[in-house]
Amino acid sequence: QVELVESGGGLVQPGGSLRLSCAASGQTFNRYAMAWFRQAPGTQRQFVAAVTSSGTNKYYADSVKGRFTISRDNAKNTVYLQMNSLKPEDTAVYYCAASIFPSDYSSHHDYSYWGQGTQVTVSS
Secondary structure, three states: OOOEEEEOOEEEOOOOOEEEEEEEOOOOHHHOEEEEEEEOOOOOOEEEEEEOOOOOOEEEOOOOOOOEEEEEEOOOOEEEEEEOOOOHHHOEEEEEEEEOOOOOOOOHHHOOEEOOOEEEEEOO
């Protein structure tokens, strides 16, 4: 089992940057694929990015490709989401998720563990 705690959200102007962090408990962090999802009010949870347990492979939603970067530090039990060139439509609660072996990295159904979320607001 793993517990996840996100941090780093906040208010940023369009074009700005934020880095989200997700700290995981437990000693088996390096066995889990990790992902970021987001959810805006009145919408379904949306895939943002995922990284395999080793960090070798990364996957992105088309809407964030080229602007967001997912990374992980297995020594620190932490996964990051660097968000650049932020747009108002990036406004959402961002969730960190973990899965031993997701068959579909972009499906929230394949993730067993979730953090509590961190709010990101992009507005002038």
